[in-house]
Amino acid sequence: MVDANTESSRGRAIRLAIFNHKGGVGKTTLNVNIAAALASLGKRILLVDSDPQCNLTAYLIEETVVDDLLDNSDSDNGKTIWSALRPVVEGRGDVRAVAPIERLPNVFVLPGDIRLSEFEQELSPMWGECFQRKPRGFRGTAALSQLVGYLTSQHDIDFVFYDAGPNIGALNRALLLDCDYFIVPAACDLFSIRALKTLGHTLVGWMSDWKTIVELAPTGVPLLPGRPVFLGYIPQRFRVYGGDVASSYARYLPRIERSVTSDLVTVLRRVNPALAPRSGSDSELGQIKDFGTIANAAQAQGSPMKDVSAGTPEQRNDAEHAFLEIAQKIIARTS
Amino acid sequence: MTTEPINAADTEFIDRLVAHYVANQGLIRRFLESVHVQIADAIVDPEPLSKLVHSVKRRMKDPSHLKDKLIRKFAAAQRLGTRPDITQENLFVRINDLGGYRILHLHTRQMGELHNALLPLLDQAQCDLFEPPFANIWDEESRAYFEGIGIRTEVNPRLYSSVHYVIQPRSATRITCEIQVRTLADEIWGEIDHSINYPHEHENVACREQIRALARVASSCSRLVDSIVASHRDWLERRPETQEHNEAGGDGA
Numbered sequence: 321m322v323d324a325n326t327e328s329s330r331g332r333a334i335r336l337a338i339f340n341h342k343g344g345v346g347k348t349t350l351n352v353n354i355a356a357a358l359a360s361l362g363k364r365i366l367l368v369d370s371d372p373q374c375n376l377t378a379y380l381i382e383e384t385v386v387d388d389l390l391d392n393s394d395s396d397n398g399k400t401i402w403s404a405l406r407p408v409v410e411g412r413g414d415v416r417a418v419a420p421i422e423r424l425p426n427v428f429v430l431p432g433d434i435r436l437s438e439f440e441q442e443l444s445p446m447w448g449e450c451f452q453r454k455p456r457g458f459r460g461t462a463a464l465s466q467l468v469g470y471l472t473s474q475h476d477i478d479f480v481f482y483d484a485g486p487n488i489g490a491l492n493r494a495l496l497l498d499c500d501y502f503i504v505p506a507a508c509d510l511f512s513i514r515a516l517k518t519l520g521h522t523l524v525g526w527m528s529d530w531k532t533i534v535e536l537a538p539t540g541v542p543l544l545p546g547r548p549v550f551l552g553y554i555p556q557r558f559r560v561y562g563g564d565v566a567s568s569y570a571r572y573l574p575r576i577e578r579s580v581t582s583d584l585v586t587v588l589r590r591v592n593p594a595l596a597p598r599s600g601s602d603s604e605l606g607q608i609k610d611f612g613t614i615a616n617a618a619q620a621q622g623s624p625m626k627d628v629s630a631g632t633p634e635q636r637n638d639a640e641h642a643f644l645e646i647a648q649k650i651i652a653r654t655s
Numbered sequence: 656m657t658t659e660p661i662n663a664a665d666t667e668f669i670d671r672l673v674a675h676y677v678a679n680q681g682l683i684r685r686f687l688e689s690v691h692v693q694i695a696d697a698i699v700d701p702e703p704l705s706k707l708v709h710s711v712k713r714r715m716k717d718p719s720h721l722k723d724k725l726i727r728k729f730a731a732a733q734r735l736g737t738r739p740d741i742t743q744e745n746l747f748v749r750i751n752d753l754g755g756y757r758i759l760h761l762h763t764r765q766m767g768e769l770h771n772a773l774l775p776l777l778d779q780a781q782c783d784l785f786e787p788p789f790a791n792i793w794d795e796e797s798r799a800y801f802e803g804i805g806i807r808t809e810v811n812p813r814l815y816s817s818v819h820y821v822i823q824p825r826s827a828t829r830i831t832c833e834i835q836v837r838t839l840a841d842e843i844w845g846e847i848d849h850s851i852n853y854p855h856e857h858e859n860v861a862c863r864e865q866i867r868a869l870a871r872v873a874s875s876c877s878r879l880v881d882s883i884v885a886s887h888r889d890w891l892e893r894r895p896e897t898q899e900h901n902e903a904g905g906d907g908a
Contacts, residue, residue: 453689453781453824535828536686538781 330465333366333472334654335480336551337496338503341522342515343486345507346556348375349615350608351481353639356624357647359426363478366420366471369401369432370464370495371485372440377432380423380622386431393433401464402433408463409442411456415467420475424624428475432483436491439463443490450533458541464491465498465544479650488522496523497530497544501551501654503605504584508555508572516579520587523548527591550588550596551653552605553580554646560609577601606646611639661730669725673718675743676753683747684715686824687754687832693780694758697772704776707769709839712757721750723854747830751785751821754832759842762880763797766790766818767804769836777822785821785831792816794874814870815848816841816877840876844869 338347338354355365369376377386393400404418420428442460449457468480482495496502504519506512530546537543555576559566565573581600588595596603617630626640661669691713698708728739741749760769770788777784790801791811798808806818817837823830837845848866857863891897 451685451689452692453686453826454692455781532682532685535682536689536824536826538825539827 330469330545331472331477333468333477333480334501335468335482335499336501336503336650336654337482337484337492337499337548338505338554339484339492339496339519340505340512340515341486341488341492341519342507342512345486345505345512346608347486347505348379348483349619350503350505350554350556351376351483352379352618353624353626353643354646354650355427355479355481356424356626357640357643358479358650359424360644361647361651362426363647363651364426364428364476366428366430366468366475366477366480367423368430368464368468368480368482368495370436370482370491371432372434372437372491373485374432374434376483377429379619380429381421381431382622389431390433393435400431400433400435401467402435402439404430404467405436405439405463408460409439414459415463415470417467417470417474420471423622428471428477430471440489440491443494447490447493450537451529453536453538455538455541458537458543461494462498462542462544464495466542468498479654488518493526494544496548497526497546499548500545502548503551503650504553504580506553506555506576506580507557508569508576513572513575513579516576516583520584524587524591527595547592547595549594550584550598550603551650552598552603553584554605554608556608557610565609573607577604605649606642608642608646609638611635614639661726661733665729665733666726669722669729672725672741672743672746673722675746676716676721677718679747680715680753682828683754683830683832686830687713687715687756689824690756690777690780690782690822690832690834693776694756697776704769704772707760707765707772709759709761711759714755716750716753716755721753724750727854745829748785748823751831752833753830756832756834757842758834758836759839760836762838762884763800763877764881764884766801766806766836770804770806770818773820773834773836777820781825782822783825785823788818788820790816790818793870796878797874813848813853814867814874815845816870816874817845838873838877838880840873840880844873 338350340347351367355367358365367376367380374386381389389400392398393403394406399418399421404415407413407416418430420430423429446457446460450461471477472480482499484492484495504516506516527546530544534543534546553576555573559569577600580603585596585598585600585603611625611631614625614628614631614635618625618628621628624643626636626643628636691711694711697704698711699705725741728741732739747753758769760766787807789807789809790797792798792801792808793811793814793816797816801808801818817835820834820836821831822834847869851857851862852866857866
């Protein structure tokens with residue numbers, strides 16, 4: 321149903337992932353709120369729930385609707401990411417186009433599915449088949465990319481955000497290699513910082529493997545760009561008292577910056593300077609403090625923080641401002 | 656072993672070519688492995704090729720052997736007052752046996768069927784032939800056989816026998832590998848010759864002579880198997896049970 325992923329079918333949309341394989345760093349919250357901020361700046365966004373845990377779908381779509389989506393995802397008119405990818409897993413053909421849901425004005429959601437893990441299970445051997453130069457491996461590895469290419473052209477999308485699960489598995493490998501850029505969220509804790517070391521080396525390994533695969537790829541198979549550029553990092557969830565960063569969190573901010581420099585920027589630049597165009601200190605995209613009650617209420621109400629009916633107007637304004645600033649930087653750094 | 660005379664600039668150039676091979680041999684290895692996966696799948700019993708192929712081998716060229724080969728090429732060119740057209744950019748298409756694959760079979764006359772089975776398999780492996788395959792031969796009977804099945808021949812004065820396919824991936828990168836197809840008896844000769852008599856001829860006349868005699872024994876061995884198999888088939892077709900079966904309107908399978 322969907323064309324081969326040639327340059328033209330990739331479309332003009334910029335594809336990003338907010339990625340850190342350390343869980344609980346607020347990836348989903350960032351995705352939703354940055355998407356809403358970009359939409360308020362006139363951009364059209366596609367949020368792809370590419371995590372079998374479905375946090376993004378649970379955040380944005382009512383439970384009864386999600387239940388219904390998952391119940392019907394196996395049928396021929398299923399609407400989840402699994403419904404689209406199932407023909408590839410079952411070897412019945414290309415991805416099936418499904419219609420994303422416009423959940424906020426100009427923010428479209430491709431609903432996730434717990435069964436996406438079945439696609440991921442197939443992706444591992446498909447990676448091996450790419451090395452063996454078998455066309456099936458390429459069709460599977462690029463299936464999600466082709467689906468996204470189709471959806472972005474159908475809905476005139478400007479930015480795609482993949483909501484990636486917290487792991488360095490085959491699915492995240494395929495979608496990171498499909499991204500034009502990636503953003504690293506970092507919580508103020510030891511494990512989040514330590515994860516950056518693995519992240520840099522993992523990405524470099526994936527890109528290097530993919531380069532070999534592309535060099536030997538049979539002509540005519542769909543390929544991924546395989547060159548995600550580091551767009552910046554977002555320290556988040558730190559506490560603020562009286563306008564200052566609480567001291568227990570303040571000591572983490574320079575550590576995050578140092579780790580971004582040595583474990584990401586330096587490692588990526590060794591492969592290709594263009595993969596990390598900004599120094600560690602210049603690559604912060606903005607800071608997201610702990611918005612406490614409004615962050616929780618936003619998840620419960622399925623809204624971005626700025627629109628939530630909780631907290632004070634000042635808190636909501638604060639949140640709106642923080643995400644707008646990030647959205648503006650994303651537009652500036654990707655144009 | 657003799658050392659070929661070669662100038663300092665060429666020596667340095669050759670070292671750079673060898674370093675380029677060492678840095679990029681992973682790509683050739685990957686290509687070779689992708690071909691192997693396809694062939695290995697096709698020679699599993701009861702696939703048709705399993706009846707023809709005895710075994711397969713594969714290897715990457717040792718960098719020191721590449722260096723030796725390049726020195727010989729540059730020295731030979733130097734004697735003629737020329738220079739080989741070998742650069743980093745074309746090394747992987749000028750030298751075709753950096754990645755080598757070998758298919759061993761029992762007797763020469765299997766080659767027609769093997770050739771016809773191998774070509775679609777290479778196509779399935781997303782490979783193209785870099786040049787038409789050719790058979791190294793040194794006797795008229797072999798020439799007639801190979802040309803009869805559409806494989807061109809080249810006389811090998813060293814008495815080497817093998818059919819060579821130079822393949823390239825159907826992809827943007829220009830690299831090549833060589834597939835050698837030969838009989839088990841020719842493999843014995845090839846391994847002995849390669850280990851003690853190649854690329855530099857043995858200094859001992861007895862060793863050189865015996866290796867040439869071995870080529871004839873090996874060739875005769877393959878020829879004898881051709882003959883035994885042909886005789887056996889003929890006997891099968893002529894025996895009374897087969898004829899009765901044919902006369903009774905058997906299915907002819």
